[in-house]
Each structure stands twice: as C-alpha cells, then as structure tokens.
Amino acid sequence: MHHGGIEKELVSFIEKSVKGVLFDLKKPAARSREIIPELEIPKERTHGDISTNIAMKASRLVSMPPMRFAISIWDKMNAALPSSPIKNDIEKIEVKNPGFINFFLSSSHLYKVLLAIQREKHNYGRSSIYRGKTMQIEFVSANPTGPLTIAHGRQAAIGDSLARILSFLSCAVKREYYINDEGTQMNILGNSIRARYRELCGIKEEFPADRYKGAYIIDIAKDFKEKLGKKYVGEKDIKIFREFGLKWILNDIRKDLKDFGVNFDVWYSQKALRKSGKIDKALQIVKDKGYIYEKEGAAWFRSTDFGDDKDRVIIKSDGSYTYLAPDIAYHLDKYRRGFKTIIDIWGPDHHGYIPRIKAAVQALGYEKSSLSVLIAQLVTIYQGGKLVSMSTRAGEFVTLREVIDEVGKDVARFCFLMRRVSSHLEFDLYKVKEQSMENPVYYIQYAHARIWSILEYSKKASLSSGFKSDLLKEKEELDMLRILRQFPLIVVLSANSLEPYTVLQYMEDLARAFHSFYAKHRVVCGEPGLAKARLILVDCVRIVLANGLKLLGVSLPKKM
The missing domain is CATH 3.40.50.620 (HUPs)
Known part of the structure; x- marks a missing residue:
C-alpha cells in the first residue's frame, strides 16, 4: 500500500537500505529491482504506525532467514536515518518476528496531519492514484x-x-x-x-x-x-x-x-442486446478462436480450456441461448466501450458461475485479471x-x-x-x-454530533489562525492523530481490495478514539492555547468522519 508524503519517502528509504545490504552480500544490484517494498498499517498499535514485510518477501532472493535479513536492513536504516530527509518524521525503527520492520512516527510528523486536514478539508484523502483508469461496476x-x-x-x-x-x-x-x-x-x-x-x-x-x-x-x-x-x-x-x-x-x-x-x-437492456445482433457476433468470435464445438445437436463452449470444471452449453438443441450467450456478448460490449477493468457484483447463488464468465473473458482475448467478480x-x-x-x-x-x-x-x-x-x-x-453506544451507527453519528456541539459552544475561538500543535501530548490526543494520518492510506487500501468495509471499520476506530479522548479530557479547557489546539484536533476528526462516511453514501447529523 503506497501513497504520497511519508509513505513515498519510506519506500525510497527502504529500497536504499536493501541495496546497501545486497552490496555487502556481494549480490547483483539487479536483484534489488525484484525487491519491491510494500507498506501496511500494523494491526497492533505496539507494532508502530507503518510496517513492511520486505525481509520475509525477499529472503529467498538473498538466501538468508527473514529475521536475519530484517536485522541487516535495520542496521543500514539506523546508520542512514540521521542524514535522511525523514529523520524528523521517524521516532524509531524496530524489527519483530518473523521479520517485520516497523516504523514509529514522531509527534512532530503527526502534528503535520492537522495542517493537511485543515488545508484540504473535504479533499483530505483524495488522490490521483487511479487517474487514467476506466472501470465499470455492474x-x-x-x-x-x-x-x-x-x-x-x-x-x-x-x-x-x-x-x-x-x-x-x-x-x-x-x-x-x-x-x-x-x-x-x-x-x-x-x-x-x-x-x-x-x-x-x-x-x-x-x-x-x-x-x-x-x-x-x-x-x-x-x-x-x-x-x-x-x-x-x-x-x-x-x-x-x-x-x-x-x-x-x-x-x-x-x-x-x-x-x-x-x-x-x-x-x-438484454432485449436490446439481442436485437442488436451482438450476441451472434460475440459467439462467432469465440467460435473462430476454436472454443465452440457441436455435440448432441447443441453448441458447447470449451470453458475447460480456461480452468472451468466442465464445458458449457451455449446454444441449446432447440436453437435457444443459455444464460451464458448474452453474458458473453454483454461482457464483450463492456470492453468495447473502453473499460479496462470490469467489476461484477453478484449474489451467493451465482458463485459457481464465476469460472465460466472468467473463461469467456479469456476466450474473447482479454486478461482474466481485468474482470473482478465480488460475491455479496x-x-x-x-x-x-x-x-x-x-x-x-x-x-x-x-x-x-x-x-x-x-x-x-x-x-x-x-x-x-x-x-x-x-x-x-x-x-x-x-x-x-437504538440511541446506544452499543449501536455502531449511533456510535459514529454521535461522535460527529458531539463535535458539532463543542464547536458551537466555542464559536469565539478562531479555527483558522495559528495554533501550537505541540501542546497536544496526551496519549488519547496522539492516538487520534495517528488514526487521522491513516485515512488517505485506508481509502487506497479499500479501493485496491474492492472492500468498502475497510473504510467503515476505520470510521469506527476514529469514533472510538474520539470518545475515549472526550471521556478523559475537556476540549474547551482553562488554558487557551491548549483549548485552541484541541478544537483544531476535534474539528479534524469531524472533517475525516464526514469524508469517510460520504464515501459510503452516509450523511452525518449535526444534532442527535
């Protein structure tokens, strides 16, 4: 999982450290091109803010146990960090069994998140990572x-x-x-x-x-x-x-x-598809490629050539189409309309249908990976x-x-x-x-409404002028900052895995962090500088809650 900012810098930092290890081992430099760092958010907070499994993925290329390889990379990192552009962003780096390298971000890096959210507002988390890609979701x-x-x-x-x-x-x-x-x-x-x-x-x-x-x-x-x-x-x-x-x-x-x-x-419309003559034309393409044959008076699709468990009837002996015929034509039409990636979302009763439609896509000359079928x-x-x-x-x-x-x-x-x-x-x-904290919907909505009431209460405090973010030192404050920082990465992860639940789960984590903070600390406290910093912090939580739930098509109330 890559993104801009610190993630991009970290990938470069990891790559340079791996090259250094390969040089010491007298391994060909070309090998480093086979080792592509992947970043992820550790499940456990004690494992840092960002993690890479590069040592486990690449240990066979260097003929070294993952843990030993990880420690060698870690040594290079610690030597290079003091002169690296990210020296002020990384608090420490740790190695954990069976070979994870974990990065802990400094509080000075976390404070930058508030400025980014206040600057970008409803665009925080937006990126151009998928620019130029065309997708169709049916x-x-x-x-x-x-x-x-x-x-x-x-x-x-x-x-x-x-x-x-x-x-x-x-x-x-x-x-x-x-x-x-x-x-x-x-x-x-x-x-x-x-x-x-x-x-x-x-x-x-x-x-x-x-x-x-x-x-x-x-x-x-x-x-x-x-x-x-x-x-x-x-x-x-x-x-x-x-x-x-x-x-x-x-x-x-x-x-x-x-x-x-x-x-x-x-x-x-399927009726319009049939009337257009596209079904016969699509089947002719598959036939010309040698994937349709006659047997028992019917036309069969040779789907076993692409991993299906048996060949499928495509035109019955009475001359009528099976379901597969219009589906082949429909998917061909999707590609011909310029979509490079196709996503189909089906119900569980269609699970057995996936191998044959994947076979059809390949028989038409398209990559199997260009079609994703999700079973809801x-x-x-x-x-x-x-x-x-x-x-x-x-x-x-x-x-x-x-x-x-x-x-x-x-x-x-x-x-x-x-x-x-x-x-x-x-x-x-x-x-x-139910209006209960046990209800996950209410839990998130209430966090948002609660922040609005805090902001209403403190209208005299300006949220736009300068503030001292380094006054935010409490564990609950830093926890919120860490979670806020993850949002752009979470959106990318959700898109890459075609899993909206990733965003929803993140929203629950952010709401939980806010409620935990609110239970222990007053936002509008006696110290004006700290109050202002906390107002900025909770406003950023409000912005990110709204951004995330907008991606799920859910609006948030200002009052409960």
Missing part, C-alpha cells in the same frame, strides 16, 4: 419481476460505495444495471399480472401455482385496470401485461435505488432478536423499501456495509435504531 441487476430485496440492498450499498471510493482516487467509474427484460421469468410476470387482473375484473378462476404470488402483483394489476379498464379481460396474449409490469417494476426499482442514494449511469453474501435481519423471515407487504421476502422505511437511508446503507463483502451479514432493525 451491480444489483435484479430481474424486473419484483421489488428489490435486502440482498439487492446489500449489493447496491457495496457497488455504490466502491464507485464513490474509486472516484475519490480519480478513477473514471461508471455504474451499470443490467436489465434481464426477456425470457421465462418475464413471461411468468405477464401471466401473473393477467391472472390477477382477470380476478379484479370478476373472473373467478384458480390462481396458477407457478405464478408470482407477491402482493405487488395485485398492486400492478390494480394499476393496469385503473388505467386501461376491462378491455383486456379476454386477452390471451401476455405481451401487454408483461410490458406494463416491466415498466411498473423498473419504476419501482429506480425509486427505491434513488431513495437509497444510488444512481446508475447506464441501464442496459447473504443478509439476515432480526427485529428485537426475532428472525424476520416474512415481509408484511410481499408475503415472500423482506424488501429494501421496508428497511429504508424502518430505519432510514443512512442507517440502512451503514448496516449493509458492516461486514466484509464475503461475510454473511446479520443485523437487528431495533438495535440499529
């Missing part, structure tokens, strides 16, 4: 056959937050929703609406078992009848019902997403400790709309990001509404 993409569920809500929060984080780092990002607007499920939708419409028109008949039973189907049928009357009561062709339902549900989905703070740049694991919701398994409105599932109505957009988004993408998520609707 997420949610729920079939337009019913309302968005909590599973879609989680995918929406993850995808939109990732887009915000990448954009903050100067990446050109597009959010895209793929509309599966044709096929069997759409026909079931049309038949379901037709059956409910006929019921509303007084036709007594049993509702077929294979239809969608959600209450929303009745809502659509009522709307259909209101607008079009009874003139289609004898209509056998489901097209008008299907198209009405598609439009109705898509409007519903768009509204839910808008209210959830998610806006897509592109809504991409399941969500379980409780209400007062009881599992919520039924929806009051739909009768089958908990909808995103119900969660937004129950806890609000900000709390809902926060909750959907409370675990890593690959982890199963559980939360209780009652607990996340």
